[in-house]
Amino acid sequence: xxxxxxxxxxxxxxxxxxxxxxxxxxxxxxxxxxxxxxxxxxxxxxxxxxxxxxxxxxxxxxxxxxxxxxxxxxxxxxxxxxxxxxxxxxxxxxxxxxxxxxxxxxxxxxxxxxxxxxxxxxxxxxxxxxxxxxxxxxxxxxxxxxxxxxxxxxxxxxxxxxxxxxxxxxxxxxxxxxxxxxxxxxxxxxxxxxxxxxxxxxxxxxxxxxxxxxxxxxxxxxxxxxxxxxxxxxxxxxxxxxxxxxxxxxxxxxx
Numbered sequence: 001x002x003x004x005x006x007x008x009x010x011x012x013x014x015x016x017x018x019x020x021x022x023x024x025x026x027x028x029x030x031x032x033x034x035x036x037x038x039x040x041x042x043x044x045x046x047x048x049x050x051x052x053x054x055x056x057x058x059x060x061x062x063x064x065x066x067x068x069x070x071x072x073x074x075x076x077x078x079x080x081x082x083x084x085x086x087x088x089x090x091x092x093x094x095x096x097x098x099x100x101x102x103x104x105x106x107x108x109x110x111x112x113x114x115x116x117x118x119x120x121x122x123x124x125x126x127x128x129x130x131x132x133x134x135x136x137x138x139x140x141x142x143x144x145x146x147x148x149x150x151x152x153x154x155x156x157x158x159x160x161x162x163x164x165x166x167x168x169x170x171x172x173x174x175x176x177x178x179x180x181x182x183x184x185x186x187x188x189x190x191x192x193x194x195x196x197x198x199x200x201x202x203x204x205x206x207x208x209x210x211x212x213x214x215x216x217x218x219x220x221x222x223x224x225x226x227x228x229x230x231x232x233x234x235x236x237x238x239x240x241x242x243x244x245x246x247x248x249x250x251x252x253x254x255x
């Protein structure tokens with residue numbers, strides 16, 4: 001008879017998280033599930049991210065907190081700039097109708113990510129409660145958007161969380177082909193220029209793996225976060241010279 005998993009702790013608002021090592025394992029129904037309940041205020045969210053924990057739940061569920069093992073991360077020096085994306089970036093940079101912006105439309109970006117159709121999923125985990133929580137996190141200076149614009153229209157982008165010299169990727173959207181990839185390439189270029197070595201990707205996907213992301217153990221991830229999250233955060237702005245951080249690197253993957 002299969003052993004039942006340990007009960008998931010229910011957190012009161014302001015209550016501390018349990019150790020990440022107590023999260024459900026691969027033998028349990030929801031690997032990485034750590035706790036439920038608690039609050040989605042700025043203090044709780046920053047404390048969670050600083051310990052390698054993030055919220056993820058669907059409409060009608062309580063707040064669920066996760067710390068999976070292994071963890072999918074993109075080491076910024078391992079980013080694979082495919083030849084096709086290099087050509088796309090070259091066209092983008094040479095087109096005066098195209099611009100890249102940071103934090104000019106955070107709320108529009110997160111709403112676009114929430115409305116993005118997801119294959120095999122009836123809805124989104126970016127529920128209204130999450131949207132409001134991350135808008136507050138943005139207003140507190142801990143969440144940022146990277147935006148791709150064309151002819152004055154927002155055509156793609158992503159949003160992420162930043163603590164010190166650690167960046168945690170959240171979600172992307174694209175209304176035009178490769179618009180979200182351009183935003184990700186810009187984030188990588190910025191991170192390289194700012195001395196950010198790792199972008200958290202949370203879960204393993206084929207798309208992220210194709211861009212250079214790979215799994216590491218939770219223990220290694222938490223050690224890295226603990227070291228980097230307490231450092232001084234970079235100023236979030238993008239300079240054209242940052243593109244050199246990836247465009248001058250050797251192509252590391254086939255088209």
